[in-house]
Amino acid sequence: MSRLARAGVALLALPALPACGAASARGATEVVLDVRWSAFSESVVRVPRRVPVRFVVHNADPIDHELIVGDLGLQERHEKGTEPAHGDRPGEVTAPAGETVSTTVTFADAGTAYFACHLPGHYAYGMRGIVRVTR
Amino acid sequence: MRRLLAVIGATAAFVVGVAGPAVACGGLIGPNGAVNLLRTSTFAGYADGVEHYITSFEFAGGGGAFGSLTPLPGVPTKVERGGDWTLQRLVRETEPVRFAAPEGAALTTTLKSRAQEILKTKVGALDITVLKGGGDEVGTWAKEHGFRLPPDAPEVLDFYARRSPIFLAASFDADEARRRGQGVGDGTPVHITIPTDNPWVPLRILGLGKAAQEPVQADVYLLTEDRPNLLSTTAIRDGGTLSLSHDQAASATLLDDLRADKGGSWVPREGWLTKVAVDGPAGELTGDLAIDARGVKAPSMVAAGFNVAGALPGRPEPAAEESPAPAIAVAVMAGSLLLAATVNAFRGRRAA
Numbered sequence: 001m002s003r004l005a006r007a008g009v010a011l012l013a014l015p016a017l018p019a020c021g022a023a024s025a026r027g028a029t030e031v032v033l034d035v036r037w038s039a040f041s042e043s044v045v046r047v048p049r050r051v052p053v054r055f056v057v058h059n060a061d062p063i064d065h066e067l068i069v070g071d072l073g074l075q076e077r078h079e080k081g082t083e084p085a086h087g088d089r090p091g092e093v094t095a096p097a098g099e100t101v102s103t104t105v106t107f108a109d110a111g112t113a114y115f116a117c118h119l120p121g122h123y124a125y126g127m128r129g130i131v132r133v134t135r
Numbered sequence: 136m137r138r139l140l141a142v143i144g145a146t147a148a149f150v151v152g153v154a155g156p157a158v159a160c161g162g163l164i165g166p167n168g169a170v171n172l173l174r175t176s177t178f179a180g181y182a183d184g185v186e187h188y189i190t191s192f193e194f195a196g197g198g199g200a201f202g203s204l205t206p207l208p209g210v211p212t213k214v215e216r217g218g219d220w221t222l223q224r225l226v227r228e229t230e231p232v233r234f235a236a237p238e239g240a241a242l243t244t245t246l247k248s249r250a251q252e253i254l255k256t257k258v259g260a261l262d263i264t265v266l267k268g269g270g271d272e273v274g275t276w277a278k279e280h281g282f283r284l285p286p287d288a289p290e291v292l293d294f295y296a297r298r299s300p301i302f303l304a305a306s307f308d309a310d311e312a313r314r315r316g317q318g319v320g321d322g323t324p325v326h327i328t329i330p331t332d333n334p335w336v337p338l339r340i341l342g343l344g345k346a347a348q349e350p351v352q353a354d355v356y357l358l359t360e361d362r363p364n365l366l367s368t369t370a371i372r373d374g375g376t377l378s379l380s381h382d383q384a385a386s387a388t389l390l391d392d393l394r395a396d397k398g399g400s401w402v403p404r405e406g407w408l409t410k411v412a413v414d415g416p417a418g419e420l421t422g423d424l425a426i427d428a429r430g431v432k433a434p435s436m437v438a439a440g441f442n443v444a445g446a447l448p449g450r451p452e453p454a455a456e457e458s459p460a461p462a463i464a465v466a467v468m469a470g471s472l473l474l475a476a477t478v479n480a481f482r483g484r485r486a487a
Contacts, residue, residue, distance in 0.1 A: 036289070037287075037289050037290040037293070038286035038287065038289060038290070061271075061274070061289040062270070062271045062272075062273075062274030062275045062277075062278060062284075062288075062289060062292075063274060063278060063284045063286070063288060063289060064278075097274075097275065097278060098271075098275070119286075120283075120285075121285055121286050121344070122286045124346070125286040125287065127286065
């Protein structure tokens, strides 16, 4: 099992916590993630399926971060990848130092996805979390 | 001279593989993040209310530009090339003993302020800038000047900036070093003169960019007129991440040799030489080395890195500028713990 897969299994053990931002009975349609000291403010977020979900990242650090939302395969590709910046694809956005950015994702099916920053060393430092997609 | 070694364990509170210059007591940041550090040496001498901080940047090959951020306790009055043999002479004096013993477009911008550049100079292939600012401001400056900061940089910079807003940034141009004929292992010593009430040595910065279990190795030499008291958030003990490997009066020949080196006129006729060896996982370096140079008081808990409000022992700047250092305030509970540890340590020594 890859290191990312093991980390994903470990993350599944985390208790579910309510997401920040606008919420419905089925989960939030806007998720706000504050970043300070290279840590996301949430470790688990709940979102509905088949509804556009806007992820907003407030980067309060003096260094850049990014937000990659998707399955484990996507996370592994970005951990090994070398793309310097993101923003052209849903669920992938670069968060420059001191800036607020957003990206919108629609999850087709209920289940588990992940969010993370894959700049060098950031994922290993702990910049990752779980997306629980509800029915 | 009475020696007190007070240690309290609890605390409140640049990357991989590319060969580059080693730096003592600074966080080293390479073009791809932190770089490998060789075992480094730092010398902190203190006399007449002035700390003389001498460290060497050793070129270890590689390409591109490298940078280092070193927190300082106060504004230096001088940054110049250090003596040619001071660090090497200290190594020979102490005969190192290893005890078994680191979607979209931007919507808003929040970081607007910039660190103030209060001193710029060049030493060999090193471009040196002394900065004044908060953690975010210094981090922003570093980012804008090509430093690629590791993920722990924001927290570490805040850890230091809360106590002193003064940092020294050194950019080592490896291409320039080769042009000057510097080879792998050649060092560029830098002598930083800082008026301060007590000497202070940053240690936590050595772990910048390292995983908690990554080893950190460094040697810190202290020369004070009296036997000093030391304090750190990391226990100073035989076989520990911090250990004393030399603790005795400085020999006359050593002092004569140091005084004869470039910039060594400040070296006193008598003194005490202490060597603190750093050898352990980065995660254990949670604070810094606080020193009471006269050996009569407990060192500052703020300077050691405990989570109490206050400032490093650097002197306030001239009246024309707002003083960067708030009054030192030590929490009553923390003070009681320190007192208890002090008493216990002293009793332990008397019983020995």
